[in-house]
Amino acid sequence: MLGCAPVTSYVESSAGVEAGGRTGLTAVAVGIFFLLAIFFSPLALMVPAYATAGALIYVAILMLGGMEKLNWGDATELLPALIIIVMIPLTFSIANGIALGFLSFIILKIASGNTRSISSGAWFLGAIFISKFAFL
Structure with a gap:
């Protein structure tokens, strides 16, 4: 609704848990602060993109x-996993990076002859990702 990737919301929610939040009330409080932050977005837009690079690199290191x-x-x-890590920034898309990594997982398992370790859910998602790229 507000243009936020679900992955970002999850990371912010887990930050509340890391800060000591133990109940669902923590998520409500974080949501209220998200709504309040909307009013400060013009102020945040005044900060040039390159000024946030240090914080983004630090978060990336933590995620690694x-x-x-x-x-x-x-x-x-x-x-x-390495393909996902590399392709997310190269494609500027979390979804495309994950899709490419997921498809590479299936391809590598097929190439190694280990198709039994691929779950039915992985096959299903692989078909969805193939159709995503086929119809773009």
């Missing part, structure tokens, strides 16, 4: 902390 949980010994698991 999950990389340690990847299976570094299995290329069919590691390469799709």
